[in-house]
Amino acid sequence: MKTIQKIGLVIFVFGLVLFTFLPFFGTYQLEKETVETNVKEIHTDKMVEVLSPMFGKTYSSNFAFISDFKSYFNTYNDGLKANQEWDKVIWDNYAFALTKASATGPVSENPFLFLGITVLIGVFGALLYILPLYRGQTEGIKNDGIFFSSMKSKGLLGMITGAWLILFYIVLYWFPEYITNLVLMVDPISMALSGNPASQWFLYGFIYTLAIIVMGIRMFRKYRGNAYQTIRTTSVMFFQLAFAFLLPEILVLMNMPWHDFKNIWPLDYSFFYEYRIDGMISSGALGMFMLIWGIILIVVGVPLFTYFYGKRWYCSWVCGCGGLAETLGDPYRQLSDKSVKAWKIERYLIHGVLVFAVLMTGLTIANYFSGFELLGQATDQLHSIYGFAIGSAFAGVIGTGFYPLMGNRVWCRFGCPLAAYLGLVQRFKSRFRITTNGGQCISCGNCSTYCEMGIDVRWYAQRGQNIVRSSCVGCGVCSAVCPRGVLKLENGDEEGRINEMPIIIGNNSITVKA
Amino acid sequence: MSKANRNIVIIGNGISGVTCARHIRKKDESAQITIISGETDHFFSRTALMYIYMGHMKYEHTKPYEDWFWNKNRINLKRAWVEKIDFEVKALIFSNKESMTYDVLVLATGSKPNKFGWPGQDLKGVQGMYSYQDLELMESNTKDISKAVIVGGGLIGIEMAEMLNSRKIPVTFLVREKNFWDNILPLEESKMINRHILEHHIDLRLETELGEIIGDASGKVKAITTKTGEKIDCQFVGLTVGVSPNIEFLRTKPLESSENNKTIQTNRGIIVDRFFKTNIPDVYAIGDCAEFQETPAADRKNIEQVWYTGRMHGETLAFNLTSDKPVPYQPGVWFNSAKFLDIEYQTYGFVPPVWTEEYESLYWEDDGGKIAIRFLYGKSDMKIKGVNAFGWRLRHDYFDKAISEGWMFEKVLTHLNKASFNPEFFKSHHKAVLDQYNKQKGKSLKVHKMSFIQKLIGSRA
Ligand SMILES: Cc1cc2nc3c(=O)[nH]c(=O)nc-3n(C[C@H](O)[C@H](O)[C@H](O)COP(=O)(O)OP(=O)(O)OC[C@H]3O[C@@H](n4cnc5c(N)ncnc54)[C@H](O)[C@@H]3O)c2cc1C
Ligand code: SF4
Ligand code: SF4
Numbered sequence: 013m014k015t016i017q018k019i020g021l022v023i024f025v026f027g028l029v030l031f032t033f034l035p036f037f038g039t040y041q042l043e044k045e046t047v048e049t050n051v052k053e054i055h056t057d058k059m060v061e062v063l064s065p066m067f068g069k070t071y072s073s074n075f076a077f078i079s080d081f082k083s084y085f086n087t088y089n090d091g092l093k094a095n096q097e098w099d100k101v102i103w104d105n106y107a108f109a110l111t112k113a114s115a116t117g118p119v120s121e122n123p124f125l126f127l128g129i130t131v132l133i134g135v136f137g138a139l140l141y142i143l144p145l146y147r148g149q150t151e152g153i154k155n156d157g158i159f160f161s162s163m164k165s166k167g168l169l170g171m172i173t174g175a176w177l178i179l180f181y182i183v184l185y186w187f188p189e190y191i192t193n194l195v196l197m198v199d200p201i202s203m204a205l206s207g208n209p210a211s212q213w214f215l216y217g218f219i220y221t222l223a224i225i226v227m228g229i230r231m232f233r234k235y236r237g238n239a240y241q242t243i244r245t246t247s248v249m250f251f252q253l254a255f256a257f258l259l260p261e262i263l264v265l266m267n268m269p270w271h272d273f274k275n276i277w278p279l280d281y282s283f284f285y286e287y288r289i290d291g292m293i294s295s296g297a298l299g300m301f302m303l304i305w306g307i308i309l310i311v312v313g314v315p316l317f318t319y320f321y322g323k324r325w326y327c328s329w330v331c332g333c334g335g336l337a338e339t340l341g342d343p344y345r346q347l348s349d350k351s352v353k354a355w356k357i358e359r360y361l362i363h364g365v366l367v368f369a370v371l372m373t374g375l376t377i378a379n380y381f382s383g384f385e386l387l388g389q390a391t392d393q394l395h396s397i398y399g400f401a402i403g404s405a406f407a408g409v410i411g412t413g414f415y416p417l418m419g420n421r422v423w424c425r426f427g428c429p430l431a432a433y434l435g436l437v438q439r440f441k442s443r444f445r446i447t448t449n450g451g452q453c454i455s456c457g458n459c460s461t462y463c464e465m466g467i468d469v470r471w472y473a474q475r476g477q478n479i480v481r482s483s484c485v486g487c488g489v490c491s492a493v494c495p496r497g498v499l500k501l502e503n504g505d506e507e508g509r510i511n512e513m514p515i516i517i518g519n520n521s522i523t524v525k526a
Numbered sequence: 527m528s529k530a531n532r533n534i535v536i537i538g539n540g541i542s543g544v545t546c547a548r549h550i551r552k553k554d555e556s557a558q559i560t561i562i563s564g565e566t567d568h569f570f571s572r573t574a575l576m577y578i579y580m581g582h583m584k585y586e587h588t589k590p591y592e593d594w595f596w597n598k599n600r601i602n603l604k605r606a607w608v609e610k611i612d613f614e615v616k617a618l619i620f621s622n623k624e625s626m627t628y629d630v631l632v633l634a635t636g637s638k639p640n641k642f643g644w645p646g647q648d649l650k651g652v653q654g655m656y657s658y659q660d661l662e663l664m665e666s667n668t669k670d671i672s673k674a675v676i677v678g679g680g681l682i683g684i685e686m687a688e689m690l691n692s693r694k695i696p697v698t699f700l701v702r703e704k705n706f707w708d709n710i711l712p713l714e715e716s717k718m719i720n721r722h723i724l725e726h727h728i729d730l731r732l733e734t735e736l737g738e739i740i741g742d743a744s745g746k747v748k749a750i751t752t753k754t755g756e757k758i759d760c761q762f763v764g765l766t767v768g769v770s771p772n773i774e775f776l777r778t779k780p781l782e783s784s785e786n787n788k789t790i791q792t793n794r795g796i797i798v799d800r801f802f803k804t805n806i807p808d809v810y811a812i813g814d815c816a817e818f819q820e821t822p823a824a825d826r827k828n829i830e831q832v833w834y835t836g837r838m839h840g841e842t843l844a845f846n847l848t849s850d851k852p853v854p855y856q857p858g859v860w861f862n863s864a865k866f867l868d869i870e871y872q873t874y875g876f877v878p879p880v881w882t883e884e885y886e887s888l889y890w891e892d893d894g895g896k897i898a899i900r901f902l903y904g905k906s907d908m909k910i911k912g913v914n915a916f917g918w919r920l921r922h923d924y925f926d927k928a929i930s931e932g933w934m935f936e937k938v939l940t941h942l943n944k945a946s947f948n949p950e951f952f953k954s955h956h957k958a959v960l961d962q963y964n965k966q967k968g969k970s971l972k973v974h975k976m977s978f979i980q981k982l983i984g985s986r987a
Pocket of ligand 2: 446459462463464465466467469479483484485486487488489490491501
């Protein structure tokens with residue numbers, strides 16, 4: 013490792029550690045006005061009354077502040093619940109908004125400074141490390157030492173990274189009030205983009221986008237000389253930055269609903285939720301366009317593009333989850349489980365989630381049109397179960413948190429309902445396949461090892477069979493790492509695409525059927 | 527011929543033995559199948575040994591089948607070394623003196639690295655590279671060393687150099703020939719690989735032969751000398767001067783206990799006919815260890831130590847053992863592939879290092895000097911005979927057809943885009959190759975173009 017890279021790593025770790033501990037800095041003070049500006053009007057009086065013991069008091073940590081807040085708030089609510097006064101219970105969660113507004117520490121005074129010494133310096137350090145990677149080396153496969161690396165082969169570093177990510181997601185989804193300092197840092201950026209203060213989701217989107225860009229640059233270094241990898245990586249970087257991050261914020265600035273035009277139901281599981289539909293319908297022509305575009309993507313876009321190009325057009329060229337997996341997750345792709353057992357579990361899980369998403373959405377739409385009488389409560393229940401179990405726990409905590417433990421496509425492989433839908437089209441009606449080059453396979457196993465989807469590519473390649481699998485996201489890495497030039501991702505005639513009983517070329521004695 | 531409940535025993539769990547077992551099982555439900563090997567419990571890909579050392583994979587990744595596969599297909603695996611075979615009573619004797627009988631015996635024992643009796647060849651730190659044990663040995667032999675020497679410029683030699691390079695151990699690579707692998711590759715190709723080896727900071731010494739290997743007091747290698755007397759300090763020597771059939775154990779004297787014990791006929795390998803039959807009934811040999819009495823095809827050798835050949839032997843013998851009409855082994859158009867550090871190599875058909883008047887060749891090399899293609903075609907009939915490609919993947923089925931059906935070379939040349947197997951978006955060199963041919967021959971052939979729509983949807987028609 014070059015000195016400059018070592019310096020880069022040190023700087024990166026410095027930024028990361030500071031980022032991790034920043035939430036614990038600063039003081040918190042709740043004022044009456046803060047409550048008045050941050051809670052809904054109907055709750056103002058009650059909340060002011062409930063929280064009044066906290067007013068004017070300076071808390072030296074967010075733990076103390078949040079603990080007091082929760083105890084007052086819960087005492088109030090619990091009392092009502094005990095008396096079955098359900099309509100008086102305050103269901104809204106004001107913990108995040110009030111904690112954020114009460115922060116009085118240095119971060120709220122100097123957001124840019126703290127953004128600089130955590131995130132930006134981290135990015136700088138990462139780039140110092142990444143840009144000189146493989147400099148002076150020839151173009152080619154750069155997998156040396158992966159299974160000796162603690163980070164990349166479930167060693168201590170990998171475990172720590174996994175634990176950090178899992179913790180980050182848990183806090184982000186369920187305890188955002190503890191990371192208000194981090195959100196405060198990006199407030200000015202959010203204000204500039206959308207005119208609104210940042211939420212934890214803005215922070216998440218910001219870091220997510222940076223991760224894709226920085227690690228995308230790493231992909232350029234690692235796969236230098238491989239045009240497919242380079243172009244595909246550029247594509248996910250673009251779609252994340254433009255479509256997932258910038259455009260939705262600009263829409264908000266224009267008083268439109270936040271909308272990611274490249275996100276497709278059922279990955280975008282809330283697309284047909286009442287508030288989304290109402291939001292779109294009430295936003296004029298552009299809103300109508302969002303609705304129609306979204307439906308066209310589901311009904312026409314997915315089948316058509318997948319027919320011509322396979323699901324890769326979405327999963328490894330456009331999608332944000334895929335984008336993160338292919339960039340931040342690339343160092344972990346070899347950790348996916350290739351066993352037939354894992355494949356079985358995969359099929360149950362992913363199709364199960366698809367069925368869940370379809371049923372839930374069906375009910376939601378039925379409700380919408382029947383004026384919410386039918387099963388109104390039940391759909392809300394379903395939404396929150398799905399949001400918790402699938403949208404947050406599966407897609408986030410497990411999907412990304414488990415990168416260093418189970419590979420970078422855990423969510424895409426086992427959970428994503430859109431991937432299931434794309435996969436069904438890819439398996440049964442598509443021109444895409446990975447062609448196996450005759451009899452050239454030497455069963456070395458590089459392809460299977462580096463398949464992030466856990467496809468045992470070798471199983472097919474060594475028997476001369478094309479790979480037609482619903483889960484293949486067309487990342488092209490199996491083809492890249494094959495030392496014998498056996499695999500080619502291509503779109504072609506449907507005839508001969510699936511060769512169940514391949515004849516391996518080269519032996520004229522018999523026409524062997526594998 | 528499928529006799530019920532035959533007891534088929536295969537010695538060797540490499541590609542040839544395993545392929546044979548799998549294909550027998552597909553057609554014969556009742557046969558008892560046992561595979562014996564002393565090397566590893568399960569079949570692994572020998573060709574992937576280097577990737578374990580380089581940290582690209584772990585041993586378990588090199589196993590083409592999951593461990594349950596064998597049980598499910600009722601293929602018994604036995605880990606043991608066969609020490610002797612009593613062909614008379616059809617029994618194997620293991621190194622621990624246990625024994626096992628068979629009805630049908632398949633010898634698929636592979637190869638072992640050559641050693642040519644150099645002084646010091648048995649010192650610690652001197653080794654070949656063939657088996658899993660060799661890999662383990664190399665792991666311990668190269669721990670904390672600062673310099674290595676590889677002797678022998680073949681495919682395993684360059685792999686070993688690459689392995690050491692991945693661990694940042696400086697390597698001196700002694701090659702006897704004028705250029706790397708020039709007994710197989712034509713001059714331009716050899717020179718290209720020479721350059722690429724040097725580019726990887728491997729100290730390539732052409733036309734250099736090993737003199738002796740010098741050890742220190744503890745019996746460890748400390749240097750080598752070349753035939754010209756140059757001394758090179760090193761703590762590791764890789765001997766990669768080819769492999770020979772692994773048949774030593776068959777050559778041992780017949781068992782004393784039975785007087786008229788038959789011996790199996792061997793030369794360099796186990797002598798077989800086109801049906802893989804040895805001189806002893808119900809005993810067959812396939813893969814690296816088999817030597818054909820007569821070559822199976824004009825352009826083939828008696829012994830072919832490649833993966834693909836082992837696989838085809840296994841397929842064909844399995845067919846013969848499970849069919850009433852045995853067929854002679856008939857390999858098709860020759861093909862092979864390798865990777866020289868970062869440069870992939872594929873070859874189809876007939877491309878010798880030098881050729882006679884009857885042939886003509888077109889060689890094109892990219893300006894960067896890492897992509898090249900060579901065609902060999904008949905001077906008079908203009909039919910394509912073979913192709914070598916470097917840094918350019920080619921379609922096996924295309925060239926298998928083109929060569930076996932004798933397509934016109936110029937037709938192949940104008941349709942190269944169909945023949946290419948490079949990943950999508952890779953730069954096409956089709957026109958550059960054609961331009962060179964046109965220039966050399968004063969012709970004006972044109973690239974067979976695809977329409978925009980064809981390109982967009984990826985049609986090859
Ligand atoms: C490092 C390396 C790289 C290679 N790369 C390529 C390549 O890229 N392409 C290619 O085409 N070829 C390659 N080859 C050659 C290819 O691997 C061999 O041709 C092929 O593996 C031979 O298969 P086989 O089944 O005949 O024998 P083997 O794979 O050698 O299997 C024979 C087995 O029998 C066992 N055995 C032998 N004797 C006994 C006994 N008495 N008792 C018990 N067990 C016994 C051995 O231990 C061994 O496990 C490579 C070889 C090596 C060593
Ligand atoms: S099969 Fe190949 S292209 Fe498909 S997901 Fe796996 S590695 Fe990527
Ligand atoms: S990487 Fe290539 S040669 Fe190796 S097993 Fe896969 S397809 Fe076969």
